[in-house]
Amino acid sequence: MxxxxxxxxxxxxxSLDHTAQSTTQDVFLREIEARVLADAVRKYAVSTILxxxxxxxxxTSRLASEFKDKHFSAFDYAQSMVTNSRATVEGLGLTNIELFQHDATKPFPVxxxxxxxxxxxxxxxxxxxxxxxAIDNILSSLRQDGIYVMIENFVEGQSNFNALRTRFNLPEIAIRDHNLFFIQNQTEEYLSKYFSIEESTNISSTYYMVSRVIYSSICASQGTAPDYFDKHHELAAQLPFSGEYGPVRMLCLRKK
Ligand SMILES: C[S@@+](CC[C@H](N)C(=O)[O-])C[C@H]1O[C@@H](n2cnc3c(N)ncnc32)[C@H](O)[C@@H]1O
Incomplete structure (x- = not known):
């Protein structure tokens, strides 16, 4: 596309979906992301966050509710997403988030x-x-020594969990048409010119092994469709990170 x-x-x-699933069906994956981001806010003792x-x-609203003394800026290039964001922020009565529409491939106004x-x-x-x-624009938006927490999907973890699914006689899950996953070596080589890589963790591996392999196998044997709200997803999201069997990675990067 x-x-x-x-x-x-x-x-x-x-514009069609105002629920928790408007940006991802996998709501418990977002729980993991919110948790590791909150850990990063604490670990790096940051005050201004984009x-x-x-x-x-x-x-962002979840983080802004937890860290009332920090200032958050947030943008999206889709106007309907920004409209929904304003509703989320106003609904929670948050005053420490500034929202705007912007395209990440253009220089940032912050x-x-x-x-x-x-x-x-x-x-x-x-x-x-x-x-x-977009990575260059993120770099320019940071102060010296600023932190970029990159939570994005990578092809290696995707192939690994699909290989596991094959062993369990499950069909591979394809990358969606509108997505281009990162290649780990190529990405880390580029990032390391401008950032020191302080951490690189697969945050989806345990979660995917339980939700996309074990739970999917149970569903297949019972002839039922997997449900993103099933207890397996909820519980798997609380387990420690282990292995390289999921697509989503977190890199904590410090601007050189
Ligand atoms: C999978 S959703 C994730 C949304 C949010 N980060 C979350 O975790 O719930 C991807 C989001 O990225 C936004 N997006 C994609 N390309 C963008 C760009 N060039 N500039 C700004 N936003 C973009 C989309 O509109 C969409 O809201």
Whole structure:
């Protein structure tokens, strides 16, 4: 899919769905992401935080509710997502989030941030050139020594869990048409020119082994369709991270 078709996909999705599933069906994966981001806010003791591609701002709102003394900025290129974000933020009565519409491939209107993060945003850019451009913009938005927490999908973890699924006689799960997953070596080589990589953890491996292999096998044997709200998902999201069997990775990067 091309850039404008992907933007339209997200805009339409936000205007049609105002629920917790408007940006991802996998709501418990977002629980994991919110948890590791909260840990990063504490660990790096940051005060100004930017969410790039915030969707309906559920993750940022959660962080802003927990860290009332921090200031959050968040943007998305889909106007309907920004509209939904405003509703989320106003509904919670939060005053420490500034929301705006912006495209991550264009220079950001904010600079000097202590921390920026993406959660499955850059995989929606149709090309490594555009993905690098967005990474460069994130870099420019940070202060010296600022932190970029990159939570994005990688092909290696995707292939690994699909190989496991094959062993359990389950069909492979394809990467969606509007997504371009990162290649780990290529990405880390590029990032390490501008950032020191302080952490690189597969945060989806245990979760995917339980939800996409064990639970999927149980569903297959019972002839039922997997349910994203099933208890297996909820419980798997609380387990420690182990292995390389899921697509979503967190890299904690410090600007050089
Ligand atoms: C999978 S959703 C994730 C949303 C949010 N980060 C979350 O974790 O719930 C991807 C989001 O990235 C946004 N997005 C994709 N490309 C973007 C770009 N170039 N600039 C800004 N936002 C973008 C989409 O509109 C969508 O809201």
């Amino acid at each position: 091309d850039f404008e078709s992907i933007r339209k996909y997200w805009d339409d999705r936000a 969410d790039v591609g915030c969707g309906d701002a559920r993750t 600079t000097g941030m202590d921390m920026a993060y993406t959660t499955r945003c850059l995989i929606n850019l149709p090309g490594w050139d555009l993905q690098r451009q």
